[in-house]
Amino acid sequence: MAEIANPQSPLVPKLEGVHLFHFDGAPCAQRVRFALAEKGLMRGKEVRWNSARRGGLRSRPNSWTSRRVSLIRKDHLTEEYAQIHPNMVVPALVHDGRLYLESMEIIDYVDKTWARNPLKPSDPADAEIVDRLVDWGKRLHVSVRYVSFHWGLGNLAKLKREEETRLSQLENAQSPEQLAAFYERYDRDDIDLDEYLAHLQALEEGYGHIEDLLSDGRQFIMGDQLTTADIIWSIKVLRIWECGYPFRRNYPKVYRWYRRISKRPAFRNGVMSRHKWLSAFFRLKAMIENAFGSGLRHVAAPTRPAHSTKIG
Ligand SMILES: N[C@@H](CCC(=O)N[C@@H](CS)C(=O)NCC(=O)O)C(=O)O
Missing domain, CATH: 1.20.1050.10 (Glutathione S-transferase Yfyf (Class Pi); Chain A, domain 2)
Incomplete structure (x- = not known):
């Protein structure tokens, strides 16, 4: 299951709309960004990956907030990120305070939640x-x-x-x-x-x-x-x-x-x-x-x- 019950991070329940914890060069995150774009959800605000400032907590409809976790600076190897993703990898997606992990399961969730442009054959x-x-x-x-x-x-x-x-x-x-x-x-x-x-x-x-x-x-x-x-x-x-x-x-x-x-x-x-x-x-x-x-x-x-x- 993509959704993670009771995530440890106090940031997760505060996030409204779609937020993606990702890195531009990471293949697993690229898949999710590709799927989001196919579904018509566009990259919106860029905020620091762990920012809890009010202005960055809410995403606009049909867009996602980019929370860039640098694999170069090793943001993913921090205690704070381990509370979001216990396997310490990107991506992680939050939608209305719920946390979803595993790129292909995230894509399935997105595909089911936004029905337009289906990514699975009906047959x-x-x-x-x-x-x-x-x-x-x-x-x-x-x-x-x-x-x-x-x-x-x-x-x-x-x-x-x-x-x-x-x-x-x-x-x-x-x-x-x-x-x-x-x-x-x-x-x-x-x-x-x-x-x-x-x-x-x-x-x-x-x-x-x-x-x-x-x-x-x-x-x-x-x-x-x-x-x-x-x-x-x-x-x-x-x-x-x-x-x-x-x-x-x-x-x-x-x-x-x-x-x-x-x-x-x-x-x-x-x-x-x-x-x-x-x-x-x-x-x-x-x-x-x-x-x-x-x-x-x-x-x-x-x-x-x-x-x-x-x-x-
Ligand atoms: N099964 C996971 C794999 C995620 C994964 O391995 N992510 C890589 C980037 S593609 C990562 O964050 N690696 C961290 C590292 O290599 O230090 C998924 O599909 O989401």
Whole structure:
């Protein structure tokens, strides 16, 4: 369930309308912003993520208040944020004093609450395929983390010792994210290349399947309606494309579909508006690394990998 009963944060019950705790460059938050924009809910006021000042407590109808939790300044590794999200990740959404966690569940909640522009097919069989594609995308979330940290963020993402300590003290022990355990190995260069490559291959298997679905020339993954499957998979492409992955060479249909999606006003406004400079920085970094032979292009499957898992 997306809604969290009795959130610990005293800020949550004070918030009226829609408030999103997010970071512009975080894929999980990008999905939610993309969906909000598709539903006609636009980015409104920007307030400090933890601000309880009167002027920022209420959002206007059809817009959401942006509470930017910087993953660079490590706002998410604070006790105050742990009271909002016990797994210490973005995004978190508050609607009229109620807290919702988990990006794809937040999107389902938004889709049900604002009925216009539905993001799920009405046909139950199609809806089931979308659910399976979304589940697959969710399982690959950790692979995006491994690949984008190794070939994208590099040392920029490493935590300082005191940040690591704070995270391990504050993170919910049951968190499926297991961020503390990840950083403990990542910060010490304790993850070997084979493990990173296995995550890359898991992603390639997913992209291969989307390539197959798109091979009949359809506009979106499910045909002519944009669904949550397009939302989760397009963001999965964006992050890895920013790391220099050769989509055009390996998955040309996925590449063209992604380019189409990325031209949608909801994608431009919801995902890219304040992410474009960071995105350009990562693209440039990846181009240089690819040119010098150390980039993701050089470990990407040379041709489309064989894939056996079939959904839809
Ligand atoms: N299952 C969660 C995953 C959220 C998640 O992992 N968020 C990432 C950004 S995409 C994060 O906040 N990471 C913090 C970090 O890497 O330190 C969801 O879908 O909402």
